[in-house]
Amino acid sequence: MIKEITDATFEQETSKGLVLIDFWAAWCSPSGSIPPILEEIQEERGEKLKIVRIDIDENPETPRNLKVKSIPTLLIKKDGEIVKKRLGYNSKEELDEIINKYV
Template sequence: MAITNATDQTFTTETNEGLVLADFWAPWCGPCKMIAPVLEELDAELGEKVKIVKVDVDENQETAGKYGVMSIPTLILMKDGEIVDKVIGYQPKEALAELVSKHA
């Protein structure tokens, strides 16, 4: 499964079914750039268990505000549209894989 870019208009549709890891990020954010390849690896390894959705907070402020995103990167794990976990800042792949496994 490929990583999807979501917008204010598509976020609810993209996250309402199954396990979804939403990455709230911005192009100018250093830690966001560091976590991007980690998310690519995670998608390659766990793509059948979790869908990864990226949300650019500069372009989608409504969604970022709705979910209380104050720092980036913020990763919100959702199951069938409901928040089940949330982590802020750079996370190693192992930590994200464990986060997904807890709720898969």
């Protein structure tokens, strides 16, 4: 299951290992199509990859600090450093290809 995080837990939850962060909002229809893909990736990757989601409406500080200007936006952090940023919808194949570069 994909963990929901907040502004308060963002740094703690994304500072170690390989983490994919999904910035989303309830009113954004493409945001709703991404969770099933992320769930599948999480199942396949297990402990090698942590996937979290943050609702930008309920947690505006983190997206503002990271200059997230559109959603959906996906960030990949490795050991606390942002290594990749993707905007919009991404297929499972596209995400797997990106993740493979950092595993």
